[in-house]
Amino acid sequence: MEAIKSLSQKHLMDSTSGLIIDSLKEEPIGETDHFIWFITDIGIAALFKRNQNYEIYSLNVEIEANKIGLDITKEEKEYLKIKEKQLFLFYS
Numbered sequence: 001m002e003a004i005k006s007l008s009q010k011h012l013m014d015s016t017s018g019l020i021i022d023s024l025k026e027e028p029i030g031e032t033d034h035f036i037w038f039i040t041d042i043g044i045a046a047l048f049k050r051n052q053n054y055e056i057y058s059l060n061v062e063i064e065a066n067k068i069g070l071d072i073t074k075e076e077k078e079y080l081k082i083k084e085k086q087l088f089l090f091y092s
Contacts, residue, residue, distance in 0.1 A: 001032060016080045020045060020089065030068035035088075036062050043091030044070065053088070055077070061088055 009038055016026045021038035024047060030037040034057055035046040058079075074088035 015043065017080075020080070020082060020087070021085075024085065028059075030070075032064035032067050035064055037065075037070070040089070043075065043089055044072065046088040046090070047084040054086075057088070065090075 002073075007039060013025050019041050021082075023038050023045060028036045029044075034049055034052075036049060038045040038047065046065070048057055061077075062072060072090045075092055078089045080087055080089055
């Protein structure tokens with residue numbers, strides 16, 4: 001039973017990753033000091049511009065979202081690393 005659960009979670013993550021990666025090929029909705037911002041089918045993605053300390057990015061993400069007119073304060077925030085790309089995903 002545990003193997004079925006793992007397989008199901010892996011499939012879900014693979015399809016989620018695919019949706020996000022496809023969205024990163026589209027035109028971004030904005031760019032700030034640390035992020036390039038995209039709309040995805042799942043939510044808003046804040047793609048890290050460089051490989052730097054996670055804490056720096058986490059502290060700056062809400063401030064930078066405001067700079068491009070996004071209010072993400074009530075959204076769930078998830079850190080993802082997909083194919084060497086680091087990002088925060090915001091969704092309701």
